[in-house]
Amino acid sequence: MSExxxxxxxxxxxxxxxxxxxxxxxxxxxxTNKGVGNGHHSGICHTYTxxxxxxxxxxxxxxxHCIFDCAYCVSRRSNDIERAAxxxxxxxxLTMNFYRRNYIEGLFLSSGIFKNADFTMERLLRVVKxxxxxxxxxxxxxxxxxxxxxxELITEAGLYAxxxxxxxxxxxxxxxxxxxxxxxHQDVIKPLGFVKNQIIQFKEEKKxxxxxxxxxxxxxxxxxxxxxxxxxxxxxxxxxxxxYKSFSLKRVYYSGYIPISNDSRMPILGTxxxxxxxxxxxxxxxxMRFYGFDVRELLNDANPHLDTDIDPKLSWALRNMxxxxxxxxxxxxxxxxxxxxxxVGSAQKIVQARKFGKLYIHQxxxxxxxxxxxxxxxxxxxxxxxxxxxxxHEIKGFILAESQSKYLKTPSNQILLF
Amino acid sequence: xxxxxxxxLYKQSIQSMIYIFDGSLEGLLTAVFEWFERKPGLTKIxxxxxxxxxxxxxxxxxxxxxxxxxxxxxxxxxxxxxKWMRQVYCSYLSEKPELHQDIFDFCIYIFQHPAGxxxxxxxxxxLSLAQTARKVEREKHRMExxxxxQKTADGLFYCGIDPDFNVIxxxxxxxxxxxxxxxxxxxxxxxxxxxxxxxxxxxxxxxxIDINLLKKSNQHLLDEQEVLYADLWKNYFKSTNIVARKNxxxxxxxxxxRYWKYLTEKL
Numbered sequence: 001m002s003e004x005x006x007x008x009x010x011x012x013x014x015x016x017x018x019x020x021x022x023x024x025x026x027x028x029x030x031x032t033n034k035g036v037g038n039g040h041h042s043g044i045c046h047t048y049t050x051x052x053x054x055x056x057x058x059x060x061x062x063x064x065h066c067i068f069d070c071a072y073c074v075s076r077r078s079n080d081i082e083r084a085a086x087x088x089x090x091x092x093x094l095t096m097n098f099y100r101r102n103y104i105e106g107l108f109l110s111s112g113i114f115k116n117a118d119f120t121m122e123r124l125l126r127v128v129k130x131x132x133x134x135x136x137x138x139x140x141x142x143x144x145x146x147x148x149x150x151x152e153l154i155t156e157a158g159l160y161a162x163x164x165x166x167x168x169x170x171x172x173x174x175x176x177x178x179x180x181x182x183x184x185h186q187d188v189i190k191p192l193g194f195v196k197n198q199i200i201q202f203k204e205e206k207k208x209x210x211x212x213x214x215x216x217x218x219x220x221x222x223x224x225x226x227x228x229x230x231x232x233x234x235x236x237x238x239x240x241x242x243x244y245k246s247f248s249l250k251r252v253y254y255s256g257y258i259p260i261s262n263d264s265r266m267p268i269l270g271t272x273x274x275x276x277x278x279x280x281x282x283x284x285x286x287x288m289r290f291y292g293f294d295v296r297e298l299l300n301d302a303n304p305h306l307d308t309d310i311d312p313k314l315s316w317a318l319r320n321m322x323x324x325x326x327x328x329x330x331x332x333x334x335x336x337x338x339x340x341x342x343x344v345g346s347a348q349k350i351v352q353a354r355k356f357g358k359l360y361i362h363q364x365x366x367x368x369x370x371x372x373x374x375x376x377x378x379x380x381x382x383x384x385x386x387x388x389x390x391x392x393h394e395i396k397g398f399i400l401a402e403s404q405s406k407y408l409k410t411p412s413n414q415i416l417l418f
Numbered sequence: 419x420x421x422x423x424x425x426x427l428y429k430q431s432i433q434s435m436i437y438i439f440d441g442s443l444e445g446l447l448t449a450v451f452e453w454f455e456r457k458p459g460l461t462k463i464x465x466x467x468x469x470x471x472x473x474x475x476x477x478x479x480x481x482x483x484x485x486x487x488x489x490x491x492x493x494x495x496x497x498x499x500x501k502w503m504r505q506v507y508c509s510y511l512s513e514k515p516e517l518h519q520d521i522f523d524f525c526i527y528i529f530q531h532p533a534g535x536x537x538x539x540x541x542x543x544x545l546s547l548a549q550t551a552r553k554v555e556r557e558k559h560r561m562e563x564x565x566x567x568q569k570t571a572d573g574l575f576y577c578g579i580d581p582d583f584n585v586i587x588x589x590x591x592x593x594x595x596x597x598x599x600x601x602x603x604x605x606x607x608x609x610x611x612x613x614x615x616x617x618x619x620x621x622x623x624x625x626x627i628d629i630n631l632l633k634k635s636n637q638h639l640l641d642e643q644e645v646l647y648a649d650l651w652k653n654y655f656k657s658t659n660i661v662a663r664k665n666x667x668x669x670x671x672x673x674x675x676r677y678w679k680y681l682t683e684k685l
Contacts, residue, residue, distance in 0.1 A: 002646055006653055013657040034598045045672070046563045047683055049659040052668025059658060097647045098654075100575065100600060101567045103682070136599070258662050273662055349548075353539035363540045368549075 009094070011084040015064040015075050016110055019167070019223060020255045024056040024105035024140045026218035027162035035136025037099060037106070039162060039217070043140075044105045057108035057142060058098050062086055062123060066112030070180035071263045072169065072228050075112045079261070085114075091127050092135060099139050106140025106162070107131070117148030125153060128160040140218070145195065147187040154191060155198060163218040163250070164195055168243070171236040175229035178265060188222070192247045195220055199248075219250035226281065227274040228257035228266045234304040237284055241295040244288070254281040280306040287313055290344055291337050310396065314340040317377055318392040328380040329358050341374030373399055434460045436477040437522075441465035443510045446518060447487035449480045450525045463522045468515055490525065497528055502536050505551035511584045512550050520546045558585040562592055564673075566682045567602060568648075569641035574601045579680065580608035589613070590620050648682050655683035 027039030045054035063085035064075040074081065095107045109127060113120050124143060131137040143161035145154055158164060166188045170176040173185050195216060202215035222243060224236060240252040256278040259269045284306060287293040291313070298312050299305075307315045317324065317340050326335050328350060336347045346369045353359060353367070358381035365371050375383075376395045390398075435458040439445035449463055462475070471477070495503060506524070509517050524543040528535055539545050560581075567575035575597070586606050593602065594615055605612030605625065614623045637645070678684040 002650075006650060009650055009654055010657045013654050017658045017660060031595055031598050036597060036599050038596050040562075040592075044559070044563050047655065047681060048669055048672040049655065050666065050669050051660050051663035052665040052672065053660075053663075054672070055655070055658060058654065094650070097643070098651060100597070101569070101647065101651075101682075102565050102577075103651050139596075256663075258660060275663065275665075349539040352537040356535075356538040356540055359540060366542075366545055367539055 005090060005094075008084045008086055008090070009060070011082055012061045012064060012086060013059065015112075016059045016061045016108070018074065018255065018258070019059065019108070019110060020053070020253045021108070021142065021165060021221055021223060021251065022054045022056050022059075023163070023218075023221070023251060024142075026250060027140055029138050029140075029162060029214065029217065031138045033136050033138075035138055036096070037137050037139030039138075039140055040105065046102070046104055056105045057140065058095055058104045058106070059108040060086070060091070060094075060110075062091065062109060062111035062120075062127070063114055064112045065114045067115070068113055068180070068182055070169070070183065071261070071265060072179050072225055072257065074260050088123070088126050088130060092130050095131060095139075096135055096137065099137070104139075106142065108142040110144040111146070113146065117146045118150055118153060121146040121149035121153045121157065125157050125160075128157065132160045142218075145191045147183075147191060149191070151194060154194060158195060158198060158216045159213055161216055163221065164216050165221040165223070166191055167223040168239070169223070169225055170229055171224045171226075171231045171239045172229075175231055178229060192220060192222070192243075192249075196247045220247060221249055221251040221253065223253040223255055225257050226254050226278055232304040233277070233281065233284075233306045234299040234301075236281060237288075237295050237299050240285060241288060252285060254278050254285070276308055277306075280308070280312060284312045287316075292334050293338075309400065311340075313338070314373070314396075314399065318396055321392050324377040325379045325383075326377060328364065328378050329354050339374050339377045341370035341372075341377070343369075372402060434462055434475050436469070436472065436475045437461055437463045437480055438466055438469045438477055439463060439480040439518075440482050441467065442482060443507070444484060444487040445480055445482040446510065446521060447490040447525070448482050449522060450490045450529075451483075451486040452478070452480055453522075453526060454529070461522070463518050465515065465518060494525065494528065497533055498536055505547055508551035508554040508588070509547045511587065512554050513584055514550065517546070517550055520550075554583045554585065554588075557581050557583045558588040560677065561585055561589055561604075564677050564680050565604060566680055569644050570639055571641055573641070574603065576603045576605070577680070578605045578607045578612075580606065584609060586611070586613060594620050652683050652685075 022045070023043055025041065025043030028041060029039035031038040043056060045056045047055045049055060061075070063083070064081070065083050065085060066073075066075045066077055069077040091107070091109065095104075098104045099106070109124055111120050111124060124146070128141055128143060131141065140163075141161045142163045142165065143157055145157070145164045145166045147166060168185060168188055169183070170179060176183055176185060199216055199219070202212060206212040224239070226236065236254070243249055243252060256273040256275055257267065258273045259267050259271050262269055284295070284298055287298060288295055293316070298316055303319075306312050310318075317338070323335070323338070326339055328336065333347060333351050336342060336350055337344065342350070346367050349367045350359065350364070353363070360381045361371065361383070364374075364380060376390070376398065437449045437452070439449050446463070453461055469477075494506065498506070506521060509521055520543045524547055527541065527543060535541075536544055539548065561579060565577045565579065567577050569575055584606070586604065586609075589604060590613055593604065597615065599617070601615060601617060603612055603614045603623070605623075610624060612623050612625065613620050673681070673684075
């Protein structure tokens, strides 16, 4: 019995791991009925795998049986792999026992599509209902919305889940059509829009009637596979920006494609996953969400790809030297935030601290800015007088000379000769 | 020109007053009260156990008084918001001796300046408290993440820890709210005290023996399903890893090796 459970867990955790969403934040669900579990506003990463990704949720598929044959997916119909399926009780037992030992922050439940969308969604719903209603479980639940499931089932699921997500899979419609002819972005857009509208509606009603239940309190997210199809960084990030805006998404995840088959439409087996590119895309994502950048400033027709040797913030600064140097003691917050080497925390400290007197280099260093990088772009009370204005390529040279990229030693797209 | 730093040292050692307190937060706050009573100028504060007599300075032993400490705390509460009050408390929990001085100086600074002075991150004490509190909060957050309960044969969930800072007082709320329907103990092995939740309240406890449940010889104390779930968890941890993305540096950055001894998946 326990041997079979272990096998199932191995198979269905292995199949779920390519979904990179790990967040457990944004839900303020309380443990009201003296049951077990609650939401944590910023989420908790309980451990990290050896590849450095966080493990916050028990991330599993209900089953890896699937009627679809998407080329980028391990669980595709034509793939000759071991198949398994959990029973509802098995998932509930695992979740409760892991949660009670503080191994996890909650459950991430996805599934291959068996029979049809409604049948699958109904089964997922049964798991979350049992957790919430029978086990008094108030911990985090991230549930996949199954494209094509009925509105009633999705609405009901939203009453029990904290977050729901559907993956775009490929950044463009053409990319998706190439690898998964049975699917289209429209399948994703419809339920994303439906859930978004439901969230708004429930919030409105809650303003009037306090007893209206929570509906997907931690919002929605999606994921795109990067590097399986030949999109530019610009195409990827424009799609992301558009989805952030249209569907008020909490997160877009970028998952570097890890070759899993010899399909001639995609990178061959053994190709290194595009980790550096993935990193640059996340940096761009952060600049859009927390640093007030518009995606068109970072990526446009003149610059359709992100630089690999420097991060996108530095890259923007070097292209726009007319905005610099920024005077730390007078510039507004938005501009200080744009200085390479200054993050959100430091920028906030700077604007508060300077009300008490001019800031000097030693104070900026103590506040925690990356001074060696920022010094090329700022002036403060005791900045050394500079005779020469350096060109952007010179500054880039200085910064690269004294920084060590963690990626330089293992260039991901370079094949070794020997 | 005399070295400015040396000059400062000279000045301190000749003129300064040393306050000796018992090491408690109340003692520290009482010291602030006493300082405002006497205004002795530049004052060093040091706990009894770290005090070394110094011929150049006068010393004064602080007798901890609840009422005086309360008045200082109330005074701070009027000037600082909740977030800052917590940062003061967290800095104290860091148990770093140099923070005693910083907290002491910070309190005096706050009382001597108009409201809002805590936003002056150019001030060394303000920054020191903010940065130390951050470290303490990080350690607290790590405990919320890395604590791994083991279910004992009598249905109790137990975990022993030895955090860098004294964070147990900060953990009470989180674990009481989350695990409201199970009895649990979190025990600080290094500081010899812990907290026990009895389904109603959380109480402080001290145990004579260190019950190291991880030892093979103690397995009879465990719930019969404990080994199964610990094992399933280890399996899950392995299965969810993507070998092609191996990144040991990032892994140890997030889970520093000193915490591995807690982690079921790392044993």
